[in-house]
Each structure stands twice: as C-alpha cells, then as structure tokens.
Amino acid sequence: MCIDCGCPGGEQHSHHHHDHPGHAHEAPAGQKRTLSVEQDILAKNDGLAANNRALFARHGLLTLNLVSSPGSGKTSILERTLRDLAGELGFAVLEGDQQTTNDARRIAATGAPVHQINTGAGCHLDAHMVAHGVEHFDLRTTDVLMIENVGNLVCPASFDLGEDLKVAVLSVTEGEDKPLKYPYMFRAARLMLLNKIDLLPHLRFDVARCREAALQVNPNMEILELSCQSGEGMAAWYDWLREQVAAKNSAKEN
C-alpha cells in the first residue's frame, strides 16, 4: 500500500474507483440534501504533486517537465544534453509515452538512469505516475530530474507533476504561431527551447514572429534558440541548466 496516495502499490494502476467500505453512516433513505463542496477538481493531483515537490526539495533536485508536440526533438535534446554534461551533473529521466520503450532505450544508451512510463490511452503524465516513476531512481545521487511528458500541447498543461518548471520545446519545422494556437502550454512554461535552428535557411520560419507569439501568451517566457543536431545554442541551454542547479544547491544549503 502506498502511503501518499493510498493505492495498492505496483505500477500502471489506476487511481479511480477505489472502495472505502465501512466508514459511512447510512442516512435515512430518500432524504434529499444539498452538500456544498467547493473543491478544485484537480486537487487530488495537486496534492500528490505537492508531495512530489516536497520529496524533490528534500533532495535538492532540479525537476523539469519537458512538454511539446510529438517530433519537436525533446528526446534528441535530452540525449545530447546527457552526453555533453555526463560527469558534471547527475541526471535521471522519466519518459512518458502512450506506448513503446523506444525513448527509454535511447536515453539508456547515454548511460543515464531512465524509467519509461506508458500511459496507454492517457494523453498526459500525472503526479501519481511520477511519484511511482521516481521510485526507480536513487535521488541522493541525482541533481536534475528530467520528465519528458507525452508529446501533446494540450492536456499536460493542466497536470502539475511537482516539477520546478515546465520547458516547452518548439521546433522551427512547426508553425511560428504555435504558442497562440496552444496558449495554455506556452503560458505554463517558463522556458521555451526553439529547436532545429540549423534548418532555418531551408524554411520560411520567422523567428521574431515566433518570439512575439510566445510573449503574447506568456510575457515572462525565456527563449533559447538551439539545434541539438549542429550543437549551436546548446551552450546557452547548459548555462541555463547550471544556473538552475546552482540556485537549487544554494537553497538546499540555506
């Protein structure tokens, strides 16, 4: 039995339709009453996310929730980052996909600890899946937990996983107005990585318009342009990561 969420334990279980027999007092039948509830519907997920956040804080972990459309290059960015920063930072990676362990195999090839979560029909990761996913890692030796969410610019925006912040990946082979089309996700993210910029000479993609679209839905968005193929711009992303980790470490020491 899992103490935090009350689930029977094990993986890939659903949290719905639990039975809690024996602690109700039967009211007289047929008596109509109105109950005031006033509860946020995502409160359960938010509560589990708060548990995750507390756990990550105890270990001084930087936790990033990577979100994007399928095919924008989340896994490729991770592969290169893990290889380039191996030996400098301790990473652990949770991979979310509907099916297959393909991404986990790619990450495992870099040498980083990885665990694949398959959501089946589900369109997003939730805090409960992450809580059990991180049981596969030794958090004491981890500096950065990367959670690669299901490729989907809609649903993952609503589900807090306990991360420090969301990083949205957008590639230049997509439309520059995507932040306006999928505003919830770009609003929820703190950093946007504009990937595949090595392809810009072959495309009609207006970087300035894309930046403006992102700022229109999220005035505080930080934006980094990079290509995980050519390596251009990756240094700035690594500096950003180092800064975030340093901030975590100093918070942990204080």
Added chain:
Amino acid sequence: MHEVGITQSMLDIAQEHARAQGSTRILSLTMEIGQLSGVVPEAIRFCFEACARGTPAQGAQLIIDEIPALAKCRQCGGEHRPEIMSFACPACGAFALELLRGEELRLKELEVE
C-alpha cells in the same frame, strides 16, 4: 481527452463527500468551468455519463456553470473580457493582462439522498 481524467477526479471527490455524509446516491452535481480553464464543458458532459455508470452518481444530473473570463491590464488599468488566452491588452497593446476570473475548475455542490 484529458476530460476523462478530470471527470473521474470530479466523481471521486463527489463520492468522498457523499459517503462522508452517509449518502448512497448522488442526484446532481454542480460544477464551475472557467472559459479559459482549458476544459471543454461539452467534453465533460460527454464523459460524465460513461464515467458515472456503476457509481452512486449514475443517472445524476450534471449542471455546469460556465464562468466568463475577466482580465485587468497592469499597464493601462483597463478591464477586459478576453475570449481567448492572450496577454495582449486589446486597449493599449501591452502584453500585461492579468486574469482575474475564468480559470475555475471546481466541484461546487452536490445534491444527494
């Protein structure tokens, strides 16, 4: 279709409250959905019947109060009712709108017996 998960979470909350009051049947559920909550009321209605089947809320009436969005511009101070998620102020153009209302996703009340 994250509406399925949201509908199930709502039913979980409703059943917990009903059970705590010793009720075995939920007659109606009233929820508030903000216009910019990212959740589509129609999709919730669509999921509700299927999700409620076999629970104390089977056959219950689902009432959805849709809350229109309201935003205030930090730059010019004007109040607006944005139809879409954008922080561009329609009056002064600054990316400075602050949402005051419209992101609600709450179970407000239940009618039980």
